[in-house]
Amino acid sequence: MLSVRDLGVAFGAVEPLSGVSFSVDKGETIGIVGESGSGKSLTAMSVMGLLPLIGGRITGGTIVFDGQDLTKLPERAYRKLRGGKIGLITQNPMTSLDPLKKIGPQVDDVARLHLGMNANEARARTEEILGTLRIPEPALICDRYPHQMSGGMKQRIVIAMALAADPDVLIADEPTTALDVTVQAQIIRLLDDLVKQRDLALVLITHDMSVVAQTCDKVVVMYAGRAVEYGPVEAIFDRPRHPYTQALIACIPRGLDDTARLTGIEGTVPTVINYPKGCPFHPRCPRAEAICATDPPTFSVEGDSAAACHFAEVAHAQPA
Amino acid sequence: MILRYTFMRLLMLIPVSFSISVVIFMIVYLLPGDPIDNLLRVGSSAEDRAELVARYGLDRNLIVQYFVWIGNMFRGEFGEAIVLRRPVADLVAQNLPYSLTLGGLAFLFSSTVGMALGTISAVVRHPVLDRFMRGFILLGSTVPGFWLALLLILFFSVNLGWFPVSGAGGWTSLVLPVLTIGFGGVALVARVTRVALLDAQREDFVTLLHAKGLSSGTILLRHLMPHALLPVVTILALRIGWILGGAVTVEFVFGRPGLGSLLIRALGQRDYPVVQACLLMLALAVMLGTLIGDVAQASMDPRIREKKT
Numbered sequence: 001m002l003s004v005r006d007l008g009v010a011f012g013a014v015e016p017l018s019g020v021s022f023s024v025d026k027g028e029t030i031g032i033v034g035e036s037g038s039g040k041s042l043t044a045m046s047v048m049g050l051l052p053l054i055g056g057r058i059t060g061g062t063i064v065f066d067g068q069d070l071t072k073l074p075e076r077a078y079r080k081l082r083g084g085k086i087g088l089i090t091q092n093p094m095t096s097l098d099p100l101k102k103i104g105p106q107v108d109d110v111a112r113l114h115l116g117m118n119a120n121e122a123r124a125r126t127e128e129i130l131g132t133l134r135i136p137e138p139a140l141i142c143d144r145y146p147h148q149m150s151g152g153m154k155q156r157i158v159i160a161m162a163l164a165a166d167p168d169v170l171i172a173d174e175p176t177t178a179l180d181v182t183v184q185a186q187i188i189r190l191l192d193d194l195v196k197q198r199d200l201a202l203v204l205i206t207h208d209m210s211v212v213a214q215t216c217d218k219v220v221v222m223y224a225g226r227a228v229e230y231g232p233v234e235a236i237f238d239r240p241r242h243p244y245t246q247a248l249i250a251c252i253p254r255g256l257d258d259t260a261r262l263t264g265i266e267g268t269v270p271t272v273i274n275y276p277k278g279c280p281f282h283p284r285c286p287r288a289e290a291i292c293a294t295d296p297p298t299f300s301v302e303g304d305s306a307a308a309c310h311f312a313e314v315a316h317a318q319p320a
Numbered sequence: 321m322i323l324r325y326t327f328m329r330l331l332m333l334i335p336v337s338f339s340i341s342v343v344i345f346m347i348v349y350l351l352p353g354d355p356i357d358n359l360l361r362v363g364s365s366a367e368d369r370a371e372l373v374a375r376y377g378l379d380r381n382l383i384v385q386y387f388v389w390i391g392n393m394f395r396g397e398f399g400e401a402i403v404l405r406r407p408v409a410d411l412v413a414q415n416l417p418y419s420l421t422l423g424g425l426a427f428l429f430s431s432t433v434g435m436a437l438g439t440i441s442a443v444v445r446h447p448v449l450d451r452f453m454r455g456f457i458l459l460g461s462t463v464p465g466f467w468l469a470l471l472l473i474l475f476f477s478v479n480l481g482w483f484p485v486s487g488a489g490g491w492t493s494l495v496l497p498v499l500t501i502g503f504g505g506v507a508l509v510a511r512v513t514r515v516a517l518l519d520a521q522r523e524d525f526v527t528l529l530h531a532k533g534l535s536s537g538t539i540l541l542r543h544l545m546p547h548a549l550l551p552v553v554t555i556l557a558l559r560i561g562w563i564l565g566g567a568v569t570v571e572f573v574f575g576r577p578g579l580g581s582l583l584i585r586a587l588g589q590r591d592y593p594v595v596q597a598c599l600l601m602l603a604l605a606v607m608l609g610t611l612i613g614d615v616a617q618a619s620m621d622p623r624i625r626e627k628k629t
Contacts, residue, residue: 083533095524145622
């Protein structure tokens with residue numbers, strides 16, 4: 001359905017994203033994980049064709065959707081895809097709706113634009129979709145303003161907007177990061193149900209490995225603007241071969257006894273201008289050796305999964 | 321909701337009006353000098369003076385004077401000008417239309433042209449245009465009106481002979497004053513519009529609007545403009561009050577009558593009733609301006625409507 005190959009993105013002279021590849025099919029969920037600053041959101045913006053909005057441009061690679069390369073698609077045609085065939089769910093529901101407009105018209109816009117509906121038909125569709133998203137009294141909600149609703153409710157509205165034109169692909173950029181923990185689980189379950197009911201292809205961008213484990217079929221682990229490991233979720237969780245993936249999995253809190261401690265990863269993701277030479281992860285990597293600082297690693301493929309680490313063959317033998 | 325807001329906002333005007341009336345009444349007494357000096361002929365006796373003071377009620381207690389004054393205001397009696405010896409209401413009625421036409425036209429000119437220029441410079445984002453706009457805004461906000469007025473007179477009236485040098489007869493005499501006052505306003509409104517639009521463009525929800533597949537033009541007109549207008553309305557509301565009194569120097573240079581000129585002349589002569597009436601008109605204009613601005617903002621922004629009720 002959607003297939004990204006070797007995607008590179010640049011802002012002026014800096015290139016915060018390079019060599020990112022993944023693909024999703026209908027009814028499938030792919031997780032893109034990594035810490036903040038690893039290029040996840042840029043990937044989402046690239047697929048939406050919204051890079052010019054933030055001053056970036058695609059420098060290489062292809063984004064193939066439904067047989068056509070989106071990197072060569074003119075803006076006018078792209079607008080038909082956005083919101084029509086590809087829906088976007090953004091990170092912070094508190095600021096993703098226009099505060100001066102009522103909820104109803106904001107959702108109606110999508111059906112009017114992409115399905116050619118008139119105002120009444122669009123409103124009927126909006127109320128229907130809000131209903132399927134388990135929003136009580138849709139008609140009442142349509143007459144409300146964004147500031148009169150909770151974050152979880154607003155995120156459902158954003159999801160409704162993304163779904164209104166019956167898209168094939170949904171891109172969810174950290175859809176639960178800004179929400180309460182209890183609401184997070186509801187939204188994730190909702191997205192999971194939608195994928196199954198509507199045969200959607202879902203690109204779920206998150207920094208939460210436990211969310212990936214619960215919902216995704218495939219996963220791409222990103223670090224410093226590059227994919228460092230990808231593959232089916234079971235394979236990655238069973239045998240993580242990149243030290244970064246191992247560290248991310250180790251960060252999932254488990255157990256409730258007093259001995260269980262929260263783990264983190266030492267250091268922070270380098271900023272774009274400070275991307276290290278060689279393997280981008282080597283300054284923080286527990287098993288880095290001399291070669292890691294000089295030579296960028298290539299992907300070592302094993303079945304459906306691959307890891308970009310010089311020691312990928314031996315790494316999984318020693319759990320982090 | 322908007323009616324309720326407007327009503328609450330009107331209620332708030334009561335204490336404000338009271339304080340303003342006290343300040344206006346008191347402020348003239350703080351000034352040195354008094355109007356009787358302007359009326360007395362040289363060599364008048366102390367009795368003559370006392371008689372005049374008593375005639376205008378200036379010998380009474382200040383608080384009594386205030387209540388007499390405010391009572392008269394409510395009855396629409398602005399009293400008689402002490403020095404000019406004419407009913408104050410006549411003087412105001414004579415000068416007000418000139419101020420209103422000049423101020424109103426300048427306001428229209430600066431808001432429409434300012435918003436248009438601000439929008440263009442925010443949307444086009446061309447480096448040359450940008451530099452031109454910044455230069456224009458800098459000039460507009462710093463060049464003093466009276467100096468600009470003289471330059472315009474020199475160029476358009478003296479050299480080209482297109483418009484009259486001064487006076488207030490016919491529409492041609494309005495062009496240069498309107499341009500002079502409007503120039504600063506255009507620069508101010510353009511700057512605020514530009515910044516507000518650029519700010520609105522950076523809001524999170526704009527990404528999602530693009531993601532819905534809306535065109536840039538639709539997003540600008542239906543979503544960004546309403547946001548950008550909020551601060552613009554605030555600025556414009558403040559300038560409504562300015563319409564009546566802000567043109568003093570320009571009125572002076574162009575030899576136009578107006579509330580500002582009347583006030584300045586009355587101040588020079590310590591003509592208390594005239595000064596008070598003029599100040600009251602100006603204060604009313606400012607209050608009315610902010611009221612209109614607040615109500616306009618509330619009608620545009622649901623968050624404001626709810627906050628203050």
